Amino acid sequence: MAIDQIRFDNGAAYERYMGKWSQLAGEVFLDWLASKAGLRWLDVGCGNGAFTEMLVERCGPVSVQGIDPSEEQLAYARTRPASRIAQFRHADAMALPFPDDTFDVAVMPLVIFFVPDPAKGVAEMARAVCPGGTVAAYAWDMPGGGFPYEALQSEMRGLGLAVPAPPNPDASKIDALQNLWTGAGLEAVETLQITVQRTFADFDDYWTTILGGPSVGPTLAAMASEDLALLKARMRARLSAESSGPITCSAWANAVKGRVPI
Secondary structure, eight states: OOOOOOOOOOHHHHIIIIIHHHHHHHHHHHHHHOOOSSOEEEEETOTTSHHHHHHHHHHOOSEEEEEESOHHHHHHHTTSGGGGTEEEEEOBTTBOSSOTTOEEEEEEETOGGGSSSHHHHHHHHHHHEEEEEEEEEEEEOTTTTOSTTHHHHHHHHHTTOOOOOOSOGGGGSHHHHHHHHHHTTOEEEEEEEEEEEEEESSHHHHHHHHHTOTTTHHHHHTSOHHHHHHHHHHHHHHHOSSSSSOEEEEEEEEEEEEEOOO
């Protein structure tokens, strides 16, 4: 079975599937950045605006530009309260539509492994940020098993199913991020591992969430009913011995930040 390209074209489904996870990790990430208020921010790969919303609420930016390749995700982002400050536009991470030195901070939340040329994406952020500004990112540790739905993907692989994957999963490794940032000429580069937990109300809450997920949802929808029932049974046994009650899952991301030379 061929692995389909992951598409993000439903802002509401993404919010439930990944937006909540993004904000959990984003809270820790923003604490780590410790940026002052009144800065100009760029959110690369803003998606449905889950992280952008938190950035506006927590960081007191003077302006925010969010870019993403999905018009459907951007439409959802524009419905958020953040749109009172943030502007959202369709654009490519490898060809940012902004002049040099436009921003004080550029962030790339959960995006680096989707960029066809990660080094070009980082170089573009560094170009668009003014001297002394910050370029930062965080991404699920895909090779290290940090993806929030790794348990599901493991069971899918065990059944011989192809699991959709981003084009550059290795870009999320700590050493890869370090090399990308130093390779772009950024200074004072630091890294951090972020571990978060999310509790689902019960197994049905978890299962309904993943069925609507943009990465595995289409694959699950295409499965024969008996195969899907088997996967569901295996996941229920793996996550909870009971048919009811909360289920807590863990995930971890790698983060990196660096400064544009003055």
